Structure formats: C-alpha cells, structure tokens
Amino acid sequence: GAGVSQSPSNKVTEKGKDVELRCDPISGHTALYWYRQSLGQGLEFLIYFQGNSAPDKSGLPSDRFSAERTGGSVSTLTIQRTQQEDSAVYLCASSFRTGTYEQYFGPGTRLTVT
Amino acid sequence: KNEVEQSPQNLTAQEGEFITINCSYSVGISALHWLQQHPGGGIVSLFMLSSGKKKHGRLIATINIQEKHSSLHITASHPRDSAVYICAVYANDMRFGAGTRLTVKP
Numbered sequence: 001g002a003g004v005s006q007s008p009s010n011k012v013t014e015k016g017k018d019v020e021l022r023c024d025p026i027s028g029h030t031a032l033y034w035y036r037q038s039l040g041q042g043l044e045f046l047i048y049f050q051g052n053s054a055p056d057k058s059g060l061p062s063d064r065f066s067a068e069r070t071g072g073s074v075s076t077l078t079i080q081r082t083q084q085e086d087s088a089v090y091l092c093a094s095s096f097r098t099g100t101y102e103q104y105f106g107p108g109t110r111l112t113v114t
Numbered sequence: 115k116n117e118v119e120q121s122p123q124n125l126t127a128q129e130g131e132f133i134t135i136n137c138s139y140s141v142g143i144s145a146l147h148w149l150q151q152h153p154g155g156g157i158v159s160l161f162m163l164s165s166g167k168k169k170h171g172r173l174i175a176t177i178n179i180q181e182k183h184s185s186l187h188i189t190a191s192h193p194r195d196s197a198v199y200i201c202a203v204y205a206n207d208m209r210f211g212a213g214t215r216l217t218v219k220p
Contacts, residue, residue, distance in 0.1 A: 035208070042200070042211065043202070056206070056207060058207060099144055102159050103162075103208075105158070108155055
C-alpha cells in the first residue's frame with residue numbers, strides 16, 4: 001500500500017522566489033499535518049487539516065506561509081518570497097483523524113534557499 | 115522551559131545493553147507519540163500512547179499521565195537501533211521534544 005508521498009524531494013530556490021511543496025496523504029486519512037525541521041533543530045508544527053474543517057494555522061511562522069488541501073486529499077504548502085531561514089526539511093504526515101491516532105510521515109522535501 | 119523535555123540528549127551504548135529514554139511534558143495531552151528518525155531523515159512512528167504501556171518487539175513504551183512522564187525502553191539494543199528518538203505530545207497540535215540521539219556500538 002502507498003504511504004505518504006511528498007514532492008519534490010529536493011528544492012533549491014533563490015531568495016525571494018515562491019515555492020510550492022506537495023503532499024499526498026494515505027488514502028482515507030482525513031487528517032494531514034505539515035511540520036518543519038531546520039538543520040540541527042527539532043521538529044516544528046506548522047499547520048494541520050482535519051476533514052473539511054478550517055485548518056489550524058497556529059504554527060505557521062509568518063504570513064508568507066500558507067497551505068491548502070483540495071478535496072480533502074492532496075495538500076500544497078506555499079512559501080512566498082522565500083528567505084534563507086526558510087531552508088529546512090518540510091515533512092508531511094497523515095492520520096485517520098486528528099487526536100489519538102498514529103501519524104504516518106512522508107519522506108520530506110528538503111528546501112534550500114540560496 | 116520547553117513544554118516537552120527529553121533526556122538524555124545523546125546516548126551511546128554497547129550492543130546488547132538496555133536503553134531508557136525519558137520524556138517529560140508540562141501540558142495536558144490527549145496522546146503521546148514516540149518517533150524514530152533514521153540518519154537518512156525518514157521518520158517512523160513507533161508508539162502512540164494515551165495510558166499504560168505498549169510493547170512492540172524489543173521496544174517498550176510507558177506513560178504516567180499523573181506524573182506527565184513517558185519512557186521508551188529498548189531491550190537487547192543493536193547497532194540498527196542507532197537513530198534519533200523523538201517524543202511528541204498531542205494537545206490540539208503536536209509539540210516535539212528535541213530528540214535523543216542514540217548510538218549503539220557493536
């Protein structure tokens with residue numbers, strides 16, 4: 001069975017450009033999470049979606065970050081006007097629902113802003 | 115003070131040793147996760163606990179809700195257990211510990 005997939009696996013972009021990162025969750029999982037892991041740092045929660053409810057955006061570090069989830073499945077994380085401090089591995093996870101359900105992680109997208 | 119504290123930060127063990135990694139948290143939670151991150155970066159969920167104890171192979175996880183504390187134990191450790199182990203708590207969103215880097219030497 002397919003796990004969580006993310007694309008691209010690596011992205012190098014110039015400072016100031018916009019980037020889009022994609023996450024395909026496990027089929028049937030209604031909850032989808034985005035996390036960030038900066039080099040040598042711990043994991044940081046960014047945003048989660050549960051079904052058709054409004055997403056919890058409380059972890060987004062600035063208004064340059066936004067995320068969508070179309071049709072309750074695929075999600076896109078967009079970073080506008082990228083900065084060097086945005087360089088990190090962006091991880092997506094999905095679970096059956098939010099709360100007390102195991103999360104399954106994708107392989108991540110390594111973003112480098114030059 | 116971080117909401118999720120792990121100890122130790124780094125741990126080196128000889129193959130076969132019994133390993134314990136601790137996690138303390140300061141917020142009310144509905145679940146606690148133990149994650150394993152391999153050197154290549156991939157993350158695997160090992161356990162999700164809301165009470166008691168769970169066992170999977172050589173791995174055991176316990177949680178004490180009253181004391182806001184969880185432990186991850188590895189019995190008969192092996193070099194392939196070398197990874198970063200991350201404690202995460204779910205309280206409306208996920209909060210993560212800084213991780214424990216485990217190295218098991220043959």
